[in-house]
Amino acid sequence: MAGFVIRRALGAVLLLVVTSMVTFAIFFVVPRLAGQTVDQLAAQYVGKDPSQAEIEATKVKLGLDQPITVQYGRFVKGIVAGREYSFGPSTEYCPPPCFGYSFKTQRPVWPDLVDRMEVTASLAFGASVLWLLAGVSIGVLSALRKGSFFDRAAMITALAGVSLPIFFTGLLSLALFLPTGVSYVSITDDPLAWAKNLLLPWITLAFLYAALYARLTRAGMLETMGEDYIRTARAKGLPERIVVTRHALRATLTPILTVFGLDIGLLLGGAVLTESTFSLPGIGRYAIDAINNNDLPQVLGVTMLAAFFIVVANLIVDLLYAVADPRVRLS
Amino acid sequence: MTAPFLQVKDLQVSFPTDDGLVRSVNDVSFGVARGETLGIVGESGSGKSVTSLAIMGLLKGAKRSGEIWLDGISLLDASSEEVRKLRGRKMAMIFQDPLSAMHPFYSVGQQIIEAYRIHHRVTKAVARKHAIDMLNRVGIPRPDKRVDDYPHQFSGGMRQRAMIAMALSCDPELLIADEPTTALDVTVQAQILDLIRDLQRDFNTAVILITHDLGVVSELSDNILVMYAGRAAEYASAEDLFTAPEHPYTWGLLGSMPRLDAEPTDRLLQIKGTPPSMINVPAGCAFHPRCPYADLASRTLVPPLTEVAPGHRVACHIPVEERRRIWQHDIRPAVEGGR
Numbered sequence: 001m002a003g004f005v006i007r008r009a010l011g012a013v014l015l016l017v018v019t020s021m022v023t024f025a026i027f028f029v030v031p032r033l034a035g036q037t038v039d040q041l042a043a044q045y046v047g048k049d050p051s052q053a054e055i056e057a058t059k060v061k062l063g064l065d066q067p068i069t070v071q072y073g074r075f076v077k078g079i080v081a082g083r084e085y086s087f088g089p090s091t092e093y094c095p096p097p098c099f100g101y102s103f104k105t106q107r108p109v110w111p112d113l114v115d116r117m118e119v120t121a122s123l124a125f126g127a128s129v130l131w132l133l134a135g136v137s138i139g140v141l142s143a144l145r146k147g148s149f150f151d152r153a154a155m156i157t158a159l160a161g162v163s164l165p166i167f168f169t170g171l172l173s174l175a176l177f178l179p180t181g182v183s184y185v186s187i188t189d190d191p192l193a194w195a196k197n198l199l200l201p202w203i204t205l206a207f208l209y210a211a212l213y214a215r216l217t218r219a220g221m222l223e224t225m226g227e228d229y230i231r232t233a234r235a236k237g238l239p240e241r242i243v244v245t246r247h248a249l250r251a252t253l254t255p256i257l258t259v260f261g262l263d264i265g266l267l268l269g270g271a272v273l274t275e276s277t278f279s280l281p282g283i284g285r286y287a288i289d290a291i292n293n294n295d296l297p298q299v300l301g302v303t304m305l306a307a308f309f310i311v312v313a314n315l316i317v318d319l320l321y322a323v324a325d326p327r328v329r330l331s
Numbered sequence: 332m333t334a335p336f337l338q339v340k341d342l343q344v345s346f347p348t349d350d351g352l353v354r355s356v357n358d359v360s361f362g363v364a365r366g367e368t369l370g371i372v373g374e375s376g377s378g379k380s381v382t383s384l385a386i387m388g389l390l391k392g393a394k395r396s397g398e399i400w401l402d403g404i405s406l407l408d409a410s411s412e413e414v415r416k417l418r419g420r421k422m423a424m425i426f427q428d429p430l431s432a433m434h435p436f437y438s439v440g441q442q443i444i445e446a447y448r449i450h451h452r453v454t455k456a457v458a459r460k461h462a463i464d465m466l467n468r469v470g471i472p473r474p475d476k477r478v479d480d481y482p483h484q485f486s487g488g489m490r491q492r493a494m495i496a497m498a499l500s501c502d503p504e505l506l507i508a509d510e511p512t513t514a515l516d517v518t519v520q521a522q523i524l525d526l527i528r529d530l531q532r533d534f535n536t537a538v539i540l541i542t543h544d545l546g547v548v549s550e551l552s553d554n555i556l557v558m559y560a561g562r563a564a565e566y567a568s569a570e571d572l573f574t575a576p577e578h579p580y581t582w583g584l585l586g587s588m589p590r591l592d593a594e595p596t597d598r599l600l601q602i603k604g605t606p607p608s609m610i611n612v613p614a615g616c617a618f619h620p621r622c623p624y625a626d627l628a629s630r631t632l633v634p635p636l637t638e639v640a641p642g643h644r645v646a647c648h649i650p651v652e653e654r655r656r657i658w659q660h661d662i663r664p665a666v667e668g669g670r
Contacts, residue, residue, distance in 0.1 A: 228431040234389055236446040236497070237419030247434055254436075326481040327435055 001329060004322055012315040019307040024075055027300050029068060038064050044296055046103050058103060061085035061092070099304055100297030109301035112286065119184050120282035123205065123274060124267035126198055130206035131213055132260065138210070139217025140249060146222065154214060161211025170204045170277035182278050201278045205271060209263065216259065220252035227251070254324045258317050265313025269306025334400065335362035336537045337386070337505055342397040344378070344385045350610045355381040357561045358397075358636075361554070365504060368531065368538040370548030370569070372584065373558035374606045379541045382558075383507045386539075387424055388414040401505065420450040423498035427510040429490035433482040439466070439493045440478035447500045465496035469526060488519035492526065499530060506531070507539045512547060524550055545584050549573060554642075557581050560607050560617035563636050567643040577645040577654045579622045582662045600665055616648060624649050624657065 031041050042059040043050050050058075058064075062085065063071050077083060078098035085092040085101055094101040094108040101108050138158075142151040174181060178200055185193040224230065225248050233247045234240075270284030279285075283302060290298035322329045344356040356378040363369045371379045384390045386399055388406060399406040401422060406414060426432040433442060443462035444455060451458070459478070466474035469492040482490055491511060498506060508527060512520035528551055531538050540551055548555055548569070555572045557565040557580065565578040576582055586600025604621040607613055616634050619625035628634075628648040636646040647654065 228426060228428065229434040231389060232426065232432045232494075233434070234415075235387060235418055235424045237415050237417070237449050238445070239415065239449075250436055251434070325436060326438075327483050 001322070004329060005319060008315055008318045012311050015311050015314075016308065019311065020076065020079070020304065021072070023300065023303050023307065024072055027296060028064075028071060028075075044294065057087040057090065060087040061103075099301035102295050102297045104293065104295050105298075109298050112298070113283065113301055113305055116281055116283050116286050117268075118186065119280050120268060120270060120275070120284065122184075122187060122194065122198055123201055123271055123280060123282060124264060126195075126202045127205040127209065128260070128264055128267075130202055131209035134206065135210035135213025136217045136249075136253070136256070138214040140221055140244070140252075142214065142218040143221030143225065144244065151218075155218070158211040158214045161207050162215070164208075166204060166208060166273040167277050169207060170201070170274065173200055173204055174278070182280070184280055201274055201280060204277075205267075205274045213256065213259075216256055217252060220255060221248055224248045224251045254321065257320055257324060261313045261317030261320070262310070265310045266306075268309040268313075270302065334403075335364040335367075336402055337363040337539075338398070338400040339382075339386065340398040340400075342382065342385060342399065343395070344381050344390065345394045346392060347394070348610070353609050354612070355393075355561050355609060356385065359556075359558070359561075359563050360397075360636075361556050361563075361566060363505070363537040363539060363554075365537050366531065366535045367553045368540055368551050370552035370555040371539060371541045371558060372543065372545055372548055372555060374543055376560075376606050376609055377558040378561035378609075379558050380509055381561075383424065383509055383539060383541055386505075387418060387422060387507065389418075389424075416450075419446055419503065420501045421503055422505040422507065423501070423503035424507040424509065425491070425494045425498045425511050428514045429487070429494045430482060430514075432494060433490065433497075435482060438479050438481050439485065439497075440480075443478075443493070443497045443500050446497050450501045461500065462496070465500050466493065468499075469493070469496045469530070470522075471496070487515050488522060491515060491519075491523050495523075495526065495530070499534065499536075502534060503536065505537045505539070507541070509541045510543070511540070513542070513544075520547070527551065545588050557584070560612050561609065562617065562633075563644070563646060564618065565643075565645050566636070567645075571640065571643045575640075575643075575655070576658065577639060577643075577651070578647050579624055579649075580618050582658065582666070583621075586662065586666050600662075616646070 028041070032038070038059060039055050042055045042062065042064050045058050045062060046054050063074050066074075074083060078094060078096070078100075080096060082096035083094045083098045083101075085094065092101055092103075092106070095110075097110055099109045099113065138154050142154045145151050182197045182200060185197055187194040225244075227248075230243060230248055233243045238247075268283075270287050271282065272284035272288060274280070275282040275284035276288060283305065286298065287302040289295075290302060339362070340360050342356055342359045343354065345352050345354045347353075359378070359382060361369060371382065373379045381390065381393075385393065385395050386401075386406065388411065395407055397407070401417065404413075404417070406417075409417075433439070437445075440459060440462045443465060444458040447453070447458045447461055448455070453461075463474045463478050466478055471477050471489060471492055477485070477489075482493070485493060491514075495511075506527075511527065512523050515523060524547060527538065527540075530536070538551070540548055542548055552569045555565075555567060555569050556563055557572070557578065559580050564580050565572065565576065567576075572581065573585070576585060580602070583600065583602035587602065589599060602621055603623075607617055607620070613620050615631045616622070616625070616629040619629040622629065626648060632648070634646040634648045636644045638644050639651055645654075649657070
C-alpha cells in the first residue's frame with residue numbers, strides 16, 4: 001500500500017511539472033512560434049499603449065530576452081523560492097509561491113488567488129455535499145423503483161437539471177427568491193451570514209450536479225443489482241436493506257467517487273458560471289476579469305492553480321479508489 | 332412414511348415477458364431427504380436453475396404455483412420475511428461462477444462472517460473464528476491467513492471452496508449446488524465434488540446438485556431428475572437411470588458422455604438438433620423434434636409422467652416394452668461400446 005501511495009504521488013508531481021511546462025509554453029513559447037516578436041510579447045504584459053521604454057523594461061524583467069530554458073528556470077524558481085523582476089532601479093518582488101506578477105495591477109498574482117480561494121472553496125464544498133446527498137439518494141430510489149412514477153418524475157427533473165444552464169437557473173432563482181442579490185461574507189466573520197448568502201448559489205450549482213449524479217447512480221445501481229454477488233447476498237438471507245446498501249450501493253459508489261473527485265477538482269479551479277451569475281468574488285470571477293483585462297500573468301496563475309487542483313483531485317481519487325476497491329490496491 | 336425433508340409438488344414457474352408468458356417450469360415434483368442427494372440434469376434452459384431459485388425464493392417477477400415444503404413449512408405460503416430467515420440458515424446455495432458470486436470489495440472472511448452473523452447473535456471475533464474453522468473445514472490451507480484475502484486472490488477451486496464454506500456456515504439442512512463445478516478445471520472438479528460429498532455426510536445435509544453433466548451426478552446422486560424444456564423427462568434412482576434408462580433424451584445424454592473405456596474409434600452418440608426456445612415450446616412431447624422414435628402421439632399430446640417401476644418415472648409415449656427393447660438392443664450396446 002505504501003508503495004502504491006508513493007508511486008501515485010510521484011506520478012502526480014511529474015504530471016504537475018509537465019503541466020507547468022505546457023502552461024509556460026502556451027504563454028511564452030507558442031506566441032513566439034506564431035510569429036510574435038519579443039517586443040509584441042512584452043507589450044502584452046504592460047498596460048494599454050505602452051511606451052518603448054516600458055516594453056524594454058518588461059522584456060528584461062520577464063527575461064524575455066533570455067534563452068527559453070533560462071526563462072522556464074526562472075518561472076519554476078519563482079514558484080519555489082520567489083522571484084524579483086528588476087530593470088535598472090525599478091524592482092518588483094514576488095514572494096513564493098510566485099505564480100506571476102501583474103504589471104497592470106502592480107501586484108503578485110498568488111495573494112489575490114488565495115483571497116478568492118475561500119469563496120470558491122465555500123461554494124464548491126457546500127454544493128458538493130448537497131448534490132451528493134440528493135443525487136445519490138434519488139438515484140438509488142429511482143433504480144429500486146424502476147419505471148415507477150417517482151422514477152419517471154425524478155429522471156425528467158434530472159434531464160431538466162442537466163440541460164438548463166446555470167445562468168438560467170441562477171438568474172431565475174435570484175429573481176424569485178433574492179432580488180437583492182448575494183454578497184459574500186467570510187465564514188470566519190459570520191458563519192450564519194456565510195451560509196445564508198451561499199444557500200442559493202449552492203442549490204443552483206447542486207441542482208445541475210445532483211441531476212447528473214442521480215442519473216449516474218441510477219444506471220450504476222441497475223447494473224449492480226443484476227450482479228451475481230447480489231443474488232449471493234440474498235441467498236445468505238440478508239435483509240433487502242443491507243443487500244441494497246452494503247452490497248449494491250457500495251459497489252456503485254466506487255465509480256461515482258472518481259467522477260466526484262474530478263468534479264470537485266474542476267470546481268475548485270473556478271466555478272466560472274456560478275460565480276459570475278451570483279457576483280461571487282471567487283477564482284472563476286478572477287479568471288473572467290483577468291481575461292477581460294488581458295492580464296496575462298493573472299490568467300497564467302489561474303491556469304496553473306486550476307491544473308494543480310485537477311492533478312491533486314486525481315491523486316486523491318486514485319488513493320481513495322485503492323481504499324474502496326481491493327482489486328486496485330494489489331495490481 | 333413421512334414426507335421427505337424437501338418436498339416439491341407440481342411446481343410451476345412462469346415469467347411474464349413481452350413475448351407472452353414463458354413457462355419455465357411445468358408440473359415438476361420431487362423430494363429430497365436429509366443426507367440424500369438429488370441430481371437435476373438438463374441442458375441450459377431446461378428449467379433446472381429456475382427450479383432451484385424458485386425453492387430459494389430468489390426469482391424476481393416470477394409466478395410460482397404448486398407446493399414447496401421445507402421441513403414442514405410451505406415456502407409458497409410463507410411471507411417473504413419468513414423465507415428470508417430460512418435462506419442461509421435452513422437452505423443455502425452455491426453458484427456456478429464463484430468469482431462473480433462473491434462481492435469483489437469484501438474479503439472472503441468478511442463475507443462468511445456476514446453470512447454467519449445474520450442468523451447468529453455473536454460478536455465479530457466469534458464469527459471470525461467460525462469463518463476460519465469453516466475455511467479449514469473445506470480444505471483451505473492456512474485459513475487464519477487466507478480469511479483476510481479477497482476473492483480475486485483465490486484460485487477458482489479455492490473460491491468455490493470458500494463459497495461452500497460460506498453456504499455451510501450456518502449449518503443449513505438443504506444445500507443447492509447450481510453447476511458448482513462447471514467453471515472449474517477438471518482436476519479441481521473432482522475435489523469439489525468429493526468435498527460436497529464429505530460435508531454432506533458430516534452434516535447430514537439434503538443436497539440438490541444441478542448440472543448439465545451426467546458424469547457429475549453419477550458420482551454423488553441417490554436420485555436423478557432429468558429435465559427437458561421445463562418438464563420432468565425421467566425421474567429415477569441413480570442406479571436405475573444408468574442401468575435401465577427409458578427416456579430417449581436420457582439415452583442421448585448417456586450416449587454423449589465420453590468414456591475412458593471406449594475404443595478411440597467409437598463415436599459419441601449425439602442428440603440431434605438444438606434445445607427448444609422456451610417461448611416456442613414444441614407441442615406434444617417437447618423432445619419430439621429431436622427424437623428418432625417420435626410418433627403421432629408425441630407430436631400432439633404431452634406425455635404424462637408415469638411410474639414404470641417403483642421410484643422410476645418416465646414421460647414418454649413409446650410403450651414400455653418397446654422402450655426396454657430399444658434400450659437393450661440398440662442403445663445400450665452403443666453406449667457401452669468398448670466393453
